Amino acid sequence: MKFDILTLFPAMFEGPLTESILKRASDKGLIEIGLHNIRDWALDKHATADDSPYGGGAGMVMKVEPLSGAIEAVKEKRPGSKVILTTPGGRPFTHQVAQELSREEGLIIICGRYEGVDERVRTLFVDDEISLGDFVLTGGEIAAMVIVDAVSRLVPGVLGHEESAQYDSFADGLLEYPQYTRPPEFRGEKVPDILLSGNHAEIAKWRRKEQIRRTLASRPELLDGIEWSKQDKKLLKELGLDP
Amino acid sequence: MKFDILTLFPAMFEGPLTESILKRASDKGLIEIGLHNIRDWALDKHATADDSPYGGGAGMVMKVEPLSGAIEAVKEKRPGSKVILTTPGGRPFTHQVAQELSREEGLIIICGRYEGVDERVRTLFVDDEISLGDFVLTGGEIAAMVIVDAVSRLVPGVLGHEESAQYDSFADGLLEYPQYTRPPEFRGEKVPDILLSGNHAEIAKWRRKEQIRRTLASRPELLDGIEWSKQDKKLLKELGLDP
Numbered sequence: 001m002k003f004d005i006l007t008l009f010p011a012m013f014e015g016p017l018t019e020s021i022l023k024r025a026s027d028k029g030l031i032e033i034g035l036h037n038i039r040d041w042a043l044d045k046h047a048t049a050d051d052s053p054y055g056g057g058a059g060m061v062m063k064v065e066p067l068s069g070a071i072e073a074v075k076e077k078r079p080g081s082k083v084i085l086t087t088p089g090g091r092p093f094t095h096q097v098a099q100e101l102s103r104e105e106g107l108i109i110i111c112g113r114y115e116g117v118d119e120r121v122r123t124l125f126v127d128d129e130i131s132l133g134d135f136v137l138t139g140g141e142i143a144a145m146v147i148v149d150a151v152s153r154l155v156p157g158v159l160g161h162e163e164s165a166q167y168d169s170f171a172d173g174l175l176e177y178p179q180y181t182r183p184p185e186f187r188g189e190k191v192p193d194i195l196l197s198g199n200h201a202e203i204a205k206w207r208r209k210e211q212i213r214r215t216l217a218s219r220p221e222l223l224d225g226i227e228w229s230k231q232d233k234k235l236l237k238e239l240g241l242d243p
Numbered sequence: 244m245k246f247d248i249l250t251l252f253p254a255m256f257e258g259p260l261t262e263s264i265l266k267r268a269s270d271k272g273l274i275e276i277g278l279h280n281i282r283d284w285a286l287d288k289h290a291t292a293d294d295s296p297y298g299g300g301a302g303m304v305m306k307v308e309p310l311s312g313a314i315e316a317v318k319e320k321r322p323g324s325k326v327i328l329t330t331p332g333g334r335p336f337t338h339q340v341a342q343e344l345s346r347e348e349g350l351i352i353i354c355g356r357y358e359g360v361d362e363r364v365r366t367l368f369v370d371d372e373i374s375l376g377d378f379v380l381t382g383g384e385i386a387a388m389v390i391v392d393a394v395s396r397l398v399p400g401v402l403g404h405e406e407s408a409q410y411d412s413f414a415d416g417l418l419e420y421p422q423y424t425r426p427p428e429f430r431g432e433k434v435p436d437i438l439l440s441g442n443h444a445e446i447a448k449w450r451r452k453e454q455i456r457r458t459l460a461s462r463p464e465l466l467d468g469i470e471w472s473k474q475d476k477k478l479l480k481e482l483g484l485d486p
Contacts (some may be wrong), residue, residue: 007263011258012259015255020382022381045359050424054423054424054434055439055449056425062424065429088413088419089457090461092377094377116422120423123432124423124429124430124432134335134413136396137393137396138265138392142388146386150379152279152381153379170378175359179304181306187311196297203299214301228480
């Protein structure tokens with residue numbers, strides 16, 4: 001999986017991409033991350049990448065020529081890559097979207113800054129618009145990190161067995177069950193007896209029930225789309241729910 | 244505004260927090276970001292911060308003692324700070340939540356890793372649980388960056404006049420209007436004439452109409468909560484909508 005990031009601030013990616021799981025995935029050649037400074041494609045000697053908006057208003061807009069140059073240069077090396085712009089009007093980024101993107105050959109991610117990018121970047125070059133959520137960031141760099149991170153971990157081999165994505169929240173449509181590790185008691189708060197029982201069938205049942213209970217408490221709308229097993233239906237009844 | 248980040252990977256924050264707007268805000272003393280390595284509060288000489296889950300299963304769980312040590316040490320210096328855990332079951336992070344958090348004295352953000360943190364961290368220490376969205380990251384570090392970034396830019400003085408948060412997407416409940424800058428024509432794609440007209444009243448009207456049109460196309464549910472002005476109602480009619 002190839003990620004190419006077009007940014008005015010390549011140094012922002014130093015820490016996030018050179019630590020931990022993503023670092024290991026790069027070292028193993030499972031993912032490849034290219035950072036491209038948009039200014040390198042500016043047309044003037046001052047490397048101007050932004051300019052005042054037509055029609056007036058505060059702030060600056062990212063110019064179309066440096067971005068088009070950057071996109072086309074990267075596309076030439078990676079014709080199969082998809083061009084992504086993060087923008088509040090895009091489709092919401094979810095586990096399903098991350099799964100879909102993890103099956104692409106490569107992603108070229110444009111990091112917007114200031115008041116945004118010239119509209120013609122969007123109409124001429126962008127294949128997919130993605131929104132991280134209903135909030136505003138100082139720029140698209142951290143949004144790009146989120147996408148690279150969430151997508152990379154779904155690329156086969158990136159997570160070891162020990163970090164399997166199989167039990168993720170959302171992987172089965174529900175939130176995760178509560179986790180405990182040693183000590184068995186901390187400031188009067190005890191680990192539930194069932195988890196110390198060694199009875200694996202009962203533990204599995206308890207965990208599934210906790211998943212349903214938590215999802216019901218915090219995110220009841222997630223329960224709607226789920227196909228319940230016979231076992232689940234029994235748990236739902238125990239929780240006072242009509243499956 | 245004080246941010247304290249509790250993490251196993253402090254080096255991940257090097258690039259994101261030492262560049263651009265956040266760097267300038269730190270230099271000016273408008274925000275202060277403390278990075279704390281959870282391992283420093285581990286109880287054994289191997290600085291163990293995680294352990295196998297009770298009840299079995301893949302992965303590791305972050306232990307309660309190092310985290311409680313870290314939280315309490317930071318809280319002693321910053322008694323007014325709010326302890327935040329990013330978790331898929333938390334309340335969704337939005338512009339409104341960012342605004343609310345920007346009015347806090349300080350935030351202590353716990354970065355989860357692996358299969359999550361021992362449940363007792365949540366029950367004993369956490370004031371607020373926040374979800375970035377329905378996706379899974381390799382850890383809470385990038386989620387913490389999102390929160391620090393989105394909250395910081397709302398702290399008075401962090402954004403200059405030129406980057407005002409006043410015209411953000413979501414600040415008025417709508418998506419942003421399209422932006423253009425020079426050149427007036429690029430590969431046959433022209434800047435809309437109205438933006439070159441110099442007629443500021445008409446430009447304002449066009450932009451407002453584009454905001455409504457875009458929001459209607461991509462995020463119609465955002466239109467529900469809005470109080471429309473008389474002028475807006477005229478625009479809605481022109482767009483074939485019943486205000």
